[in-house]
Amino acid sequence: MALFKRTKTKAIPNENIIVLEKVSKAYATGAPALTGVDLTIKRGEFVFIVGDSGSGKSTLIKLLLRELLPTDGDIYVNGQNLVTLKRRNVPKYRRNLGVVFQDFRLLKDRNVYENVAFAQRVVQIPTREIKKNVPSMLSVVGLAGKYKAKPRQLSGGEQQRVALARALINRPPILLCDEPTGNLDPKNSWEIMKLLDQINKKGTTVLVVTHNREIVNEMQKRVVTMKKGVIVSDEEKGGYIDED
Amino acid sequence: MRISTLFYTLKQGIINIFRNAWFSLASIATISACLLLFGIFYSVVINFQYMVKAAEQGVSVTVFFDEGLSEARIQEIGDLIGKRTEVARVEYVSAEEAWETFRQEYFGEEYADGWTENPLENSSNYEIYLSDVSLQQSLVTWLESVEGVRQVNRSELTASTLSGMNSLIAYVSVGIIGILLAVSIFLISNTVMIGIQVRKEEINIMKYIGATDFFVRSPFVIEGMIIGAIGACIPLGMIYAIYSSVVDYVIDRFPMLTTLLIFLSVEQIFKVLVPVSLALGIGIGFMGSFTTVRKHLHV
Numbered sequence: 001m002a003l004f005k006r007t008k009t010k011a012i013p014n015e016n017i018i019v020l021e022k023v024s025k026a027y028a029t030g031a032p033a034l035t036g037v038d039l040t041i042k043r044g045e046f047v048f049i050v051g052d053s054g055s056g057k058s059t060l061i062k063l064l065l066r067e068l069l070p071t072d073g074d075i076y077v078n079g080q081n082l083v084t085l086k087r088r089n090v091p092k093y094r095r096n097l098g099v100v101f102q103d104f105r106l107l108k109d110r111n112v113y114e115n116v117a118f119a120q121r122v123v124q125i126p127t128r129e130i131k132k133n134v135p136s137m138l139s140v141v142g143l144a145g146k147y148k149a150k151p152r153q154l155s156g157g158e159q160q161r162v163a164l165a166r167a168l169i170n171r172p173p174i175l176l177c178d179e180p181t182g183n184l185d186p187k188n189s190w191e192i193m194k195l196l197d198q199i200n201k202k203g204t205t206v207l208v209v210t211h212n213r214e215i216v217n218e219m220q221k222r223v224v225t226m227k228k229g230v231i232v233s234d235e236e237k238g239g240y241i242d243e244d
Numbered sequence: 245m246r247i248s249t250l251f252y253t254l255k256q257g258i259i260n261i262f263r264n265a266w267f268s269l270a271s272i273a274t275i276s277a278c279l280l281l282f283g284i285f286y287s288v289v290i291n292f293q294y295m296v297k298a299a300e301q302g303v304s305v306t307v308f309f310d311e312g313l314s315e316a317r318i319q320e321i322g323d324l325i326g327k328r329t330e331v332a333r334v335e336y337v338s339a340e341e342a343w344e345t346f347r348q349e350y351f352g353e354e355y356a357d358g359w360t361e362n363p364l365e366n367s368s369n370y371e372i373y374l375s376d377v378s379l380q381q382s383l384v385t386w387l388e389s390v391e392g393v394r395q396v397n398r399s400e401l402t403a404s405t406l407s408g409m410n411s412l413i414a415y416v417s418v419g420i421i422g423i424l425l426a427v428s429i430f431l432i433s434n435t436v437m438i439g440i441q442v443r444k445e446e447i448n449i450m451k452y453i454g455a456t457d458f459f460v461r462s463p464f465v466i467e468g469m470i471i472g473a474i475g476a477c478i479p480l481g482m483i484y485a486i487y488s489s490v491v492d493y494v495i496d497r498f499p500m501l502t503t504l505l506i507f508l509s510v511e512q513i514f515k516v517l518v519p520v521s522l523a524l525g526i527g528i529g530f531m532g533s534f535t536t537v538r539k540h541l542h543v
Contacts, residue, residue, distance in 0.1 A: 065452065091451075091454045091457075091459075092454065094451075094452065094453065094454035095453075095454035097454075099452050106449075109263055118450075119453050121252055122450065122453050124246050124249050126248055127248045127252075
């Protein structure tokens, strides 16, 4: 049965950009990270995924990045089933995603311009276009004047803006953010969240994994709460549910 | 691949060498050390083989004929010998030439003039030089069976010694070159591994952004190949610089062996050593970076 399930294809409504159907993930050791998760995210939505450590948030991001495969269930992103996606097609798939991490993950030996341009090099954009696109994207994130700076010369907030510019430069339909404010002070955290909100308003679907209670409660977006690998709450304009 | 991507990849490969200067230097030093040992060993072995080959060419088998054998039959035997695969060349020595050589060698002009007849009248012979000294026995066996052949002289000791020495050199060469290559691949893979650990994060970032394996790997492979090429050029330069001095020193130090110590010129050695060293250096650099990066591509 499992074999047939792995190869199935299914028409997913175009408005549903991310669909998880009964997704489970168990690692070789320890308790299952996800158990029978069903989740649908519509095009253009802004969704917070919240939950304690070990709730399965990071596993969810890794599954969406196609870094991991689920033990059971199916994941559709942009109508593409990640379970049946061949390894050689993974790079092309990832170009539909912008990714922002807690630790920024910038290339430390390259300047701001090169870090952002790098994402365009990967998808083989001609150099003359890169020269136009990068300054324009740096203006969007407010770093036009710092294109020559190396990551170590920037504050945490600025580094996260560079990571955001890199994630967005190829205009992906989906932006995945894994604890994007985890290393930032409240002021910088808010600035990043405002940027994410602006980006979302221009049509990009934004998925933010976070622990930041204040931001989640203030922004009044859809909130999916996870606990021990299952979704315990999914609310439109929700808030951060306190763990007991 | 776009031209701009190709240039970008090449540029990144070159920049990487300077970006990780210590790692690059360590890799170049490792490859250089291995290829220097290889180059020295190759030069010694190839010269030794050359000397043995030269000595082999001096080994001959002499064939004497039955008394009163006709000139026509002697000619016929010469033709038969010339057709044998074991034979490199055949030289006919007439009885007069044999006597002339003998008297020059043993008596000198004045004393030899006392002879009116040729004492070596039945000593006309063929001097046969072998293409491969190890085939001497089969040739001698055949010669002894030829009608009209009275006696076959050969040097069994020289032939077997040279033949044995050749085999020994071949086995030792293969063994030592094998060990050197194994050691160099081990050292290179360790050095590359350290370098890759430093850049594991960079590879991860590339993969998350959607870079193909080829795009991620290319700058590393180009870097590895350039490091390999530099690592090959350094020992080649060193060998070129010291080879002639070492040869001159050996000849000066052992003057009594000048007839045996015949060395190849550095140009002759380099005809093989340059392409082989470059191929090994670039190949080791390519394989080292290709396989090590592969382990980190599954992100």
